[in-house]
Amino acid sequence: MSDITELLLDAAADLLAARGFHGLRMIEVASRAGVSRQTVYNEFGNKEGLVQAVAAHQTEEYLSGIVTRLKEDPDPWEAMRSAFRYTFERTEKDRLVSAVLTGQDAEDLLPFLTIRGHPVLFHATEVVERHLSEHFPGRHVRLTAETTVRLALSHLLMPSGDLDSAIDAVVRVARATLEA
Amino acid sequence: MSDITELLLDAAADLLAARGFHGLRMIEVASRAGVSRQTVYNEFGNKEGLVQAVAAHQTEEYLSGIVTRLKEDPDPWEAMRSAFRYTFERTEKDRLVSAVLTGQDAEDLLPFLTIRGHPVLFHATEVVERHLSEHFPGRHVRLTAETTVRLALSHLLMPSGDLDSAIDAVVRVARATLEA
């Protein structure tokens, strides 16, 4: 990815978070990145293409963050806790990330933020599944992964209590499901 | 509840489903119920009051349906399956019920459809908790009930596969959690 492309994606992400899809101006993206409006069109075709690229970029970055955290801790459940905490903290900090992951609060952004009707966060299911099957080979790990992601998303959208209790709840259910 | 009140609630529910909060006309509600506009104001104060009453009414009706189904079957897990199926079928059939339960797709209706930031469906948590503690006294049943409702809502909002697999998935997780 070229240098300018990255600048444009960052600028667009900022502006998208601040003003939403509707309020996003191509000329503003361009000037923030220090290039002309034309360059943006050369790079992404049109506004839709730009926003798609932003969404894809954010998703990728988030998922690589998850993978990192899942690999960091030798204890699979601690690793999961860390991945959760990362997810929650990221969505709290960054309105755009939140929209990308959950598909909520996204104004007219929603069309870009779902894959086959599911929020982008569901991509994480595969990552979690791989993580679990590495630590618990032989187990049928699918249900646990899917449940985990669904519950995480649920707590993201409808928090109850503090973050640590939410994480505890999800992990307890995950362990029970896996060990059943 | 008076006879006319019920007619009004039904008329309002229909119109709310058809036109949304914004498109709901007090005079239309009145004429559908065969009364004057004034009667509606006498009964519910204003439009907001009317819609609140509709939401409360739908919620109550749904929850009583859940209780019935939970008590019908002696096998607690079969009973739960039945309650689920009822929930899914109701939200499929009735756009308004769906909005009331999930808090989604609700136009400017949302303010009426949440309790402390949670979709109305969360009311079902208490019902499920009571159900479980009757069948499994002594167990700490809270986490299972909450998980169950969260997963049900998740499958309601983001279906994957057919209804029966969804029900199976939720029940399997619920059993594992309870028996952990």
Place this chain on the structure above:
DNA sequence: GCTTTACATAAAATCAATTCCTGTAAAGAC
């Protein structure tokens, strides 16, 4: 207890004039 009529106020729809933004294209600068 419900209806009719009346009314003030606020909200929404309408519409013409205008401005702004998108998307494309061509010519020029570094």
Place this chain on the structure above:
DNA sequence: GTCTTTACAGGAATTGATTTTATGTAAAGC
């Protein structure tokens, strides 16, 4: 060659004045 500048057509959004429509309240009557 990549980016910029300039130009432009068409559509979308904004503005403001105007009119219509709905809400909410009140009073009188059946």
